[in-house]
Amino acid sequence: MNLVLLEDEPILCEELAEYLGENGHDVTVAKSIAEFRQAFIPAVHRIVIIDLGLPDGDGTDLIKQLRAARQRVGIIVLTARNTTHDKVSGLIDGADHYLSKLADLDELNATVAALGRRLVADTLPCWILQAAPRQLIPPGFPPIPLSGQDYVVLLALASGGDVSRQSIVSALGERFLDYDQRRMDTQMRRLRRKVEQACGLELPVTTLRNIGYRFHDPIELRN
Template sequence: MYKLILLEDENVLRQELAEFLGDLGYEVDAVATLAEFRQLYSASSHQMAVLDLTLPDGDGMNLIRELRQLGHRIGIVVLTARGGTPDKIAGLDEGADYYLAKTADLDELAATLAALKRRLALPEANGCWILEVGRRRLLPPGLSAIPLSRQDVTVLHTLMAAQGETVTRQHIVQALGEDFLHYDQRRLDTQIRRLRRKAEETLGIPLPVNTSRNVGYSFFAEALIRV
């Protein structure tokens, strides 16, 4: 799981962004001020940052300049209301990798972060993942097994059977034996977060599951299912 630090001073937006990024599979530390960022930020653990610029205790441009002058290689995405061309040029010149206006769609933010991961060459989980249905466990390539619940097995079986393709929320919910029209969508999000946490906490690697916001999920690594 990739660790990301989010700097946004608007409380509601910060909570919404943190939840959205968590659903995408990032481990998110969310802060509201430059002072909180400097206190929490760790060069050894935070791989990416999403930064607002207009903050109660200063200008985020100064923070970007500071990070780059200190030699930090963290990937930086600016997400700000200051969307004019001069501001964008200044942000990129200071060292931001990408610069988005707050009018950007959340899916654009997700795509930008995915592109940044590729640009930074952050490690992905490679090799074949094996789902053993009867033994209720997931075998990552070359690593120990991850124990699963029955619901975990059902969700992973549904995703891995469609390897690389996005499986809709409705299809997953129906595989769980639930009525989609009366199903609380938050239960599925919690299920996916729990699976991601199991992989991270058990083995320290990300689960190869992508989120297509409001659509569904996909298992993007090579997969094999054993009944």
Template sequence: MIDLIFLEDDPVLGAELADFLGEIGYRVTFVTSLAEFDAAFEAGRHRLAVIDVGLPDGSGLALIEQLRNAGDRLGVVVFSARGSTLDKIEGLGIGADHYLAKGCDLGELSATLEALCRRLELSHSQLAWCLEIGPRRLRLPDGSQVSLSQQDMLVLRCLMAAPGESISRRQIIQALGGDYLSYDQRRLDTQMKRLRRKVLDNAGTELPIKTLRNSGYCFYGGASVRS
């Protein structure tokens, strides 16, 4: 499991996002100030950092500059309410690998971290979610398996073929062989609830699918699909 340090001064938002980061497979150290970051950060252990910019005791950008000057091989993602083009240019220029504005879809944050892990060649245990098409089976990270209906398999194939990306309702309905304009979308909502419940009841694990308001769904764990 990859160690990630998360710096966010809003304790409520920070706790929610720390939970999310834990759910998608990171071991999270959550801190709310530069002083807490300095006390908790271990260069040999923490491989990723998600850092806010506006902090009560200083600037997140100054922290990133300090980390880069120290030569730490650390993947850094800025996650800030300051999301103008100039803000992003400044953050990337100082040494952040990615700059995301708060309010972005959490699937984008997940996908950004996964891409950074690949670039830094960090192993990630969550890459063990595997959809096996032939036997219609979902293999979980702990090695357990869940048998799937044909509809379950079609939905998961659509989502797991593009982990971390927003998949629209239209795409999923078309994958099910339905016509988007005439399809009763309550059927899709029911399908997703049943699928989540099936995995939870059979494996005791939450399926890493996030509902995107007025948009669709996102499979936010690492995934592979096999025939």
């Protein structure tokens, strides 16, 4: 599971990051809200673990902002504020789980695992095609830079349903009758290889014999 750990106490931060990493999680560390904003990638990070007392603000405000932005992310509060009032307020503000810093590390890991299972069950894998910068973001992985031609082809495929070769050629600004179809075959092979080499996933594009192609996973377009 890709997650961000927002904790400003150096020793605790190192201990938690090492423990979570040993339990199979890909941990990105941030020690302030400013660092978190630079590190957090919504399409990559599925869970954030947030301390509330931070050097440049209150983690509660960050939680509210994440929820207001409708980010699809699981939020675990890990804090020294452990009264019942604090816990209830944290959950109302948008945290999925609220743990004390006195909690056992195994409890934290079990909470991350349980939340991760729920997030996977609640959401379909969604690819993101972004225009600026041009990149394809696979579900759960970092962005893959795209050439202009890569982007145009994927944009045509993202229109949904069966997409004809003629539609893709037109999107590329070419005349279909003059276009060498082998160029498109080569283009698709390059795209598939680029995605597989970058993240190990198979590009979810089905070849439709004598018709064209279909992008068969959910895909979101962003400017």
